[in-house]
Amino acid sequence: MNLSIRKISAIFELKIQSMFTNMSIMVAPILSIGFVLLMKIAMPSAVATGAYLLGMGLSFNNIMGGIMMGSYPLSEEKEKNTLRVLMTSSVSSVEFIIGSILPSLLITVIINIVLIPIAGVPVGKIDWPIYLLYTTVTALISIIIGYVIGIYSNSQMQAGNLSMPIMLLFTLTPMFQSFNKTIENIMSFTYPGMLNDFVLHSMTNNYNINFKDVSVLVIWLIVCLGIFIYAYSKNGLDSE
Amino acid sequence: MPLITLKDVLKQDDGVITLKNINLTINSGSQIGIKMSPEETRQLFDLITGQTTVSSGNIEYQTTSIISELNEDGLYEKMTVARYIKTFKKIANYQDDINQHIEHFSLQDIWQTKINQLTPNQKKRVSLFRMFILSPKLLLIESPLINANDDGIKLYLKAVDYLRSQNITILFSSFYIEELLLLCKDFYRYNGATGLEKIEVEDESTAEESANTKEFHPSKVFKVACKMADKTIYFSPNEIDFIESINSVSNIRIGDDYYPSNLTMNELENKLTHFGFFRCHRSYLVNLQQISELISYSRNSYTLILKRPAKEKLPLSRAKVEELRQLIES
Numbered sequence: 120m121n122l123s124i125r126k127i128s129a130i131f132e133l134k135i136q137s138m139f140t141n142m143s144i145m146v147a148p149i150l151s152i153g154f155v156l157l158m159k160i161a162m163p164s165a166v167a168t169g170a171y172l173l174g175m176g177l178s179f180n181n182i183m184g185g186i187m188m189g190s191y192p193l194s195e196e197k198e199k200n201t202l203r204v205l206m207t208s209s210v211s212s213v214e215f216i217i218g219s220i221l222p223s224l225l226i227t228v229i230i231n232i233v234l235i236p237i238a239g240v241p242v243g244k245i246d247w248p249i250y251l252l253y254t255t256v257t258a259l260i261s262i263i264i265g266y267v268i269g270i271y272s273n274s275q276m277q278a279g280n281l282s283m284p285i286m287l288l289f290t291l292t293p294m295f296q297s298f299n300k301t302i303e304n305i306m307s308f309t310y311p312g313m314l315n316d317f318v319l320h321s322m323t324n325n326y327n328i329n330f331k332d333v334s335v336l337v338i339w340l341i342v343c344l345g346i347f348i349y350a351y352s353k354n355g356l357d358s359e
Numbered sequence: 360m361p362l363i364t365l366k367d368v369l370k371q372d373d374g375v376i377t378l379k380n381i382n383l384t385i386n387s388g389s390q391i392g393i394k395m396s397p398e399e400t401r402q403l404f405d406l407i408t409g410q411t412t413v414s415s416g417n418i419e420y421q422t423t424s425i426i427s428e429l430n431e432d433g434l435y436e437k438m439t440v441a442r443y444i445k446t447f448k449k450i451a452n453y454q455d456d457i458n459q460h461i462e463h464f465s466l467q468d469i470w471q472t473k474i475n476q477l478t479p480n481q482k483k484r485v486s487l488f489r490m491f492i493l494s495p496k497l498l499l500i501e502s503p504l505i506n507a508n509d510d511g512i513k514l515y516l517k518a519v520d521y522l523r524s525q526n527i528t529i530l531f532s533s534f535y536i537e538e539l540l541l542l543c544k545d546f547y548r549y550n551g552a553t554g555l556e557k558i559e560v561e562d563e564s565t566a567e568e569s570a571n572t573k574e575f576h577p578s579k580v581f582k583v584a585c586k587m588a589d590k591t592i593y594f595s596p597n598e599i600d601f602i603e604s605i606n607s608v609s610n611i612r613i614g615d616d617y618y619p620s621n622l623t624m625n626e627l628e629n630k631l632t633h634f635g636f637f638r639c640h641r642s643y644l645v646n647l648q649q650i651s652e653l654i655s656y657s658r659n660s661y662t663l664i665l666k667r668p669a670k671e672k673l674p675l676s677r678a679k680v681e682e683l684r685q686l687i688e689s
């Protein structure tokens with residue numbers, strides 16, 4: 120398979136532009152910053168600690184944002200009948216996928232970095248390599264889940280309907296895990312729960328990279344990739 | 360030189376035959392137009408571009424540089440024309456300066472306009488420019504003039520001529536033969552019952568030549584005029600499947616459409632008998648070329664079945680059976 124860097128970069132530019140002009144995609148990153156700011160102002164600082172705010176911001180951005188940024192661009196292409204045009208213009212599906220995943224990933228990573236000062240966490244307190252690695256991998260998992268949803272939906276509305284339950288489950292459950300031990304246990308085996316744990320622990324004491332967290336991430340990544348490859352090989356990018 | 364040759368191509372989709380008996384050679388420089396429905400067009404284009412495979416028959420490729428455009432294909436509406444074309448220039452790795460071609464597609468004044476502000480005519484030309492940049496050998500385009508006004512048609516035809524002058528062969532498909540008459544020189548019609556058949560349309564130049572000869576008397580030229588709202592449509596006799604009298608109005612039937620004519624059935628019969636029409640019943644005048652079967656369901660009733668996919672059934676008067684047999688078999 121010959122991948123053309125030129126075509127990937129053309130798709131990359133195309134997607135960056137179409138994402139910035141599509142408010143329904145940009146709502147997740149904007150919402151994550153907005154919520155963190157709102158909570159910081161509205162809630163007493165004893166409750167809304169830097170770790171809590173950052174954890175919430177990352178959940179919004181990496182989970183909800185990632186899923187939306189995976190599913191919406193693909194379903195938008197199908198809804199507006201532009202995907203076929205690209206595919207008949209000598210762009211291969213793999214080039215299209217790489218070219219459209221990269222902008223989503225880039226925007227999510229930038230917001231992940233911007234969230235640190237917004238949440239009021241001292242920049243020096245962050246273990247940058249681990250932070251970037253964990254947040255980027257979780258964003259990638261969400262984007263892949265989003266892509267699977269994108270394959271099965273033909274319009275942005277449909278993509279929204281399909282992703283809403285998953286987004287709510289993954290984004291909101293980590294916030295409640297401190298109230299219930301069982302939920303906490305279950306969530307620690309999911310990538311959103313793991314991300315939340317990592318943020319809380321790395322703020323309170325020194326976080327050491329551990330086998331469980333890495334395995335959770337790797338297994339989720341492999342399973343989601345597997346589901347994506349299955350859905351893609353069965354339906355292509357278009358399930359119709 | 361042939362670019363693509365389709366031989367006895369048949370396509371089945373979900374157990375239903377969607378295309379059959381497709382025999383077609385697309386030569387380089389040919390100007391082929393096919394009258395077929397949007398669904399048949401999609402199937403045919405997907406077969407030729409290799410996105411789906413044939414169920415039987417085969418397609419010989421002399422080129423794989425083929426691009427298809429369906430009517431529903433969209434553009435990135437929030438981009439400007441310039442940005443859109445430049446994106447595809449990058450994808451196609453097109454080295455020439457695109458500015459020298461803009462005028463041929465009549466896009467100078469809207470070059471920096473957002474695509475969502477363009478008219479359907481202009482969007483079609485933007486789309487044509489995109490396909491031009493991808494430099495295919497063969498272009499397959501569905502109904503490009505369907506929403507075009509007179510000026511839009513003129514400018515589109517100018518762009519099509521430019522593409523053809525650049526050695527790009529274009530095959531058009533449309534549900535309306537009128538649209539194809541503007542775009543092509545060779546015409547085919549896809550008939551669900553019999554397959555792809557060539558339609559002979561007299562070339563303007565040969566018509567002119569014969570008109571110049573003194574012996575020529577245009578006695579056999581007749582078109583059936585149907586008045587619809589503020590325009591009059593002329594149908595050639597060979598386009599018509601049959602004519603049906605409903606409430607004393609003669610209705611011309613073409614495919615699934617009815618067009619009322621001002622002439623009475625008797626007047627039509629007099630004029631159309633020369634063109635192979637036959638009054639099979641008081642209320643029906645049938646084009647003999649469209650007949651495929653004659654069935655007698657009972658001793659005294661006869662029915663004619665036409666070639667069309669709907670297999671239209673027309674009554675045949677008992678008294679007319681012998682006459683019809685003689686006409687067809689003699």
